[in-house]
Amino acid sequence: MADFNEKDIIETIEMIKVHHLDIRTTTLALSLRDCISEDIKVAGDKIYNKITKYAKNLKKYADDLENEFSIPIINKRIAITPISIIGEAAKNPDYVYLAKVLDAAANEVGVDFIGGYSALVEKGCTKGDEIFLESIPEALKSTNKLCSSVNLATSKAGINMKGVLKVANIIKKTAELTADSDGLGAAKFVCFCNSVSDNPFMAGAYCGINEPECALNIGVSGPGVVRWAIENMPKDAPLGDVANMIKKTAFKITTTGELIGRELASRLNIPFGVIDLSLAPTPAKGDSVAGIFQAMGLEQAGAHGTTAALAMLNDAVKKGGIMASSYVGGLSGAFIPVSEDAGMIEAARQGVLTIDKLEAMTSVCSVGLDMIAIPGDTPASTIAGMIADEMAIGMINKKTTAVRVIPVPNKKEGEWVEFGGLLGEAPIMPVSKLDSSIFVNRSGKIPAPIHSLNN
Amino acid sequence: MSKDKILITISGLDKVGIVAGISQSLAKLGVNIEDIKQTIMQDHFVMMMLCDISKSQNSFKTIKEELIKSGEELGMEVWVQRKEIFDKMHTI
Numbered sequence: 118m119a120d121f122n123e124k125d126i127i128e129t130i131e132m133i134k135v136h137h138l139d140i141r142t143t144t145l146a147l148s149l150r151d152c153i154s155e156d157i158k159v160a161g162d163k164i165y166n167k168i169t170k171y172a173k174n175l176k177k178y179a180d181d182l183e184n185e186f187s188i189p190i191i192n193k194r195i196a197i198t199p200i201s202i203i204g205e206a207a208k209n210p211d212y213v214y215l216a217k218v219l220d221a222a223a224n225e226v227g228v229d230f231i232g233g234y235s236a237l238v239e240k241g242c243t244k245g246d247e248i249f250l251e252s253i254p255e256a257l258k259s260t261n262k263l264c265s266s267v268n269l270a271t272s273k274a275g276i277n278m279k280g281v282l283k284v285a286n287i288i289k290k291t292a293e294l295t296a297d298s299d300g301l302g303a304a305k306f307v308c309f310c311n312s313v314s315d316n317p318f319m320a321g322a323y324c325g326i327n328e329p330e331c332a333l334n335i336g337v338s339g340p341g342v343v344r345w346a347i348e349n350m351p352k353d354a355p356l357g358d359v360a361n362m363i364k365k366t367a368f369k370i371t372t373t374g375e376l377i378g379r380e381l382a383s384r385l386n387i388p389f390g391v392i393d394l395s396l397a398p399t400p401a402k403g404d405s406v407a408g409i410f411q412a413m414g415l416e417q418a419g420a421h422g423t424t425a426a427l428a429m430l431n432d433a434v435k436k437g438g439i440m441a442s443s444y445v446g447g448l449s450g451a452f453i454p455v456s457e458d459a460g461m462i463e464a465a466r467q468g469v470l471t472i473d474k475l476e477a478m479t480s481v482c483s484v485g486l487d488m489i490a491i492p493g494d495t496p497a498s499t500i501a502g503m504i505a506d507e508m509a510i511g512m513i514n515k516k517t518t519a520v521r522v523i524p525v526p527n528k529k530e531g532e533w534v535e536f537g538g539l540l541g542e543a544p545i546m547p548v549s550k551l552d553s554s555i556f557v558n559r560s561g562k563i564p565a566p567i568h569s570l571n572n
Numbered sequence: 573m574s575k576d577k578i579l580i581t582i583s584g585l586d587k588v589g590i591v592a593g594i595s596q597s598l599a600k601l602g603v604n605i606e607d608i609k610q611t612i613m614q615d616h617f618v619m620m621m622l623c624d625i626s627k628s629q630n631s632f633k634t635i636k637e638e639l640i641k642s643g644e645e646l647g648m649e650v651w652v653q654r655k656e657i658f659d660k661m662h663t664i
Contacts, residue, residue, distance in 0.1 A: 121655065123609050125662040126581055126620050130651055185632055187653045372660040440664075 133188055136341035137404040138370060140377050141397050142192040143179050144232075144317030144334045145172050146324040146390060149198040157207040161218040164203070168195060168222035168231075171331055171387070176227040178384045182377055190377070191539075195223060196322035196334070197233035205245030212249050216256035216263055223262040232322035234265040237312070239274040240562075250283055254290040257302035264320035270310035270508040272515045275565035278505065282557050284308045285501035289524055292493065296526035299534045304488065307521040308504055310511030315391050316447040321484075321519060332390030333382040334447065337374030340396040341404040342366055343430070347412040359413060360433040367394055367437025375442045393447025394438040395483060396430070398458035400541040406430075406451050407460025418461055419470035427451060428481035448517060450483025456536060456543035457488055466544045472503075480510045485519035490534045490543045493526040500524065502553030505563075513566055576626035577655040578603075580639060584648035586617035594621070594650075597642040601635050602628035622655065 132138040152163035176193050183190045197203075197219070204210045216234055223231040234256055236246045253265050267284055270276035292300030307320045314325020317334040324331075346366045347359055374392045382389035398406045406427075407418035413426045431450040438445045453475065455461045464470035472489065479485040485507050491500075504520045511518030525534045528545050535542040582594055591608075598605060598621075607622040625635060636652040643650030 120607070121579060121609070121620065121622055121658060122662065123611055123618075123620055125658050126579060127613065127618065129658055129661055130581060181633075184636065185654050186657045187651055188657065368664075369661045373657060376656060376660045 132339070132342045136339070136345045137399065137401060138339040138342050138373070139189040139191050139337070140335060140374060141338040142194050142317050142336040143175065143190055143378070143381055144194040144196050144322055144336065145175055145385070145387070146196045146315060146328055146332045146334055147171055148324055148328060148330050149200070149203045150326070153203055153206045155206055155208055157204065157209055157211050157214055160203060160207060161215055164215065165218050165222045168197070168219070169225050172226040172228060174385060178381055182381055186377060188373065188377065192229040193227070194317065194319060194322060195228050195231045196317065196324045197231065198324050198326060199235040199237055200233055201236035201246050201249035202326065204249065205243065210245055210248050212252035213255050213259060216252070216260050220260035220263050228262070230262050230264050230319045232264040232266065232319050233324060234263050235267060235323045237268045238280045239268055239271045239277050241277060242280065250287060253287050253306065254294050254302065257291050257305055258294040263305065264322070265306045266309060266312065266321045266323060268309045268312040269504065270512050272311060272512050273565055273569045276310070276505065276508045276512060276563040278557065278562055279560045281504045281508065282497070282501045282560070285497040285504060285557070288500055288522065289497050292524045293526055299528070299536065300493070300523045300525045301536055303523040304521065304536055304540050307519050309517060309519045310508040311515070311517045313447055313517055317393050318395060318397065318448060320521060329388065331387045333378060333385060333387055334390040334393065335374045335378035336393045336395060336397070336447065337370050338395060338397040339366070339370045340398050340406045340409055342370065343396060344403065344405070344408040344412045347409065352414065356429065360429055363430060363433035364437035364440070367434045368441040370394055371438045371441035371445065375444070389444065391444050391446025392438070392442050394434060394445065394449050395447065396434060396451040398452065398454065398461070399539055400457060400459055400462070402459055405458045405460035406453055407458050407464060411460065417467070417469055418464040419474050423474065424477050424481055427453070427478050431482055448483045452484055452487060453478055453482050454488035455546070456490060456541040457539060458541070462541065462543055465546055472546055472548060476506060476510070479507060479518055480514060484517060485511070487519065487521050488540065488543065489522045490525050490545045491522050491548050492529050492545055493524050495524045495548050496554065498552070498554035498557050499548055501557035503548070505557060509563070515568070573626065574656055575654065576624050578623050578625055578632070578635070579653050579655045579658060580621040580623060581618065581651040582643060582648050583616050583618045584646070586612070587646070590617065590619065590646055590648060593642055593646045594639065597638055598623065601630050601638055603635060
């Protein structure tokens, strides 16, 4: 193709320069199954060597592509096999040691985050899982780039309620151990229902045990671009037309992501995995999912109609993505983290966006309750109730849901917390004062729903 | 090869010598111009050049750095990108 269209060129540059179109992450998914050893030090050495071998050029090549296409690649990341599985065979399963090895490897290759300090315990824990879960707060305290996740429920297996309470305590303890940074450790931990094994986004990225040796997964973002596209439409454009515009925009974002992903995978000489088109906001002005709701015609995020707007957005994003690439995977949809989205932050500050509304929104968004700061003295049983609700939404609706809340130590409702960078800032949001403790202490499991028996 | 096609976008206030300045840099760098289009947008001069770098002795990185430098001297903003990004984004 020797010709070019001026309008297309200008639109592309405007999308990148003004409306924050970016490749949010290039995530190298790497299996560590061959690093298992009875000797934890041997396992640690194998892990370090494998990561530094495969990811050696990840940052450099990503930086090269950023220059060649003039599109920002914000983060370079690594996702590994859930480490609970890798450490389990060791005579002395010192998971915190492995956490430090992972962090050191991430530092060595210059990536921003490494995910997969994880366990899949929806049906219950193995002995190794039990030891692993206990290690999470200390591991997050002792590292910088490590992210941790635990899958607590699936639509097939039901909800591990014993695990839910345990994880609620882990969140509390992690926040307390990192109290000097306002509980930042808890921002690097997420629990899931129906977690996704090729998701490139943090804190939940890991390389599932069903994944190949390695793959390059790409996460693209661009809420600002979608907002801009809708703002350019007439205020009385029918919603079907708005959905179509979102699809077209999602198509453009996805094809761009796949181009970069395939090029990077080929330079790294590894297979291309999936492209995850997730509208992930940043605190930058305009780069906001809440801004999309406003462009659609809602006064602010939290207004009645927000759930409907989000449902349409999430679905149209997937449809546009599917048209653009045969390898759409991960979470793909719209994220609604509070502290990372200027519009959500403002709505929460004014008290017009509540946790209850956010919970309703999670039934139609691509993930869940995300980056919500809550009072430091929130009981673990209340957090467990919150997690159980979220897991139930995912389990019944056969979708991924997640909880990433930060009980900010020594801070109360209405106070402010700043996490910095992409993690942003937020007011401490009120939670229900009602007691959930007897319910969440019953332990056991919530059985899988009837539609799990679909064979 | 498609890898060798680059799109240069120059924008800023219109003045004498923009086309000459950028073209001179391209000639020095051994980059062949295949097509030029220009337009005025919101009082800004915008020029787009489709170029082929396959015969150039210089790397993409060097070409980009040199062109941005020439743009700065002319008070213009210069974007240099591989053309594939536009083809992928706007073609079904």
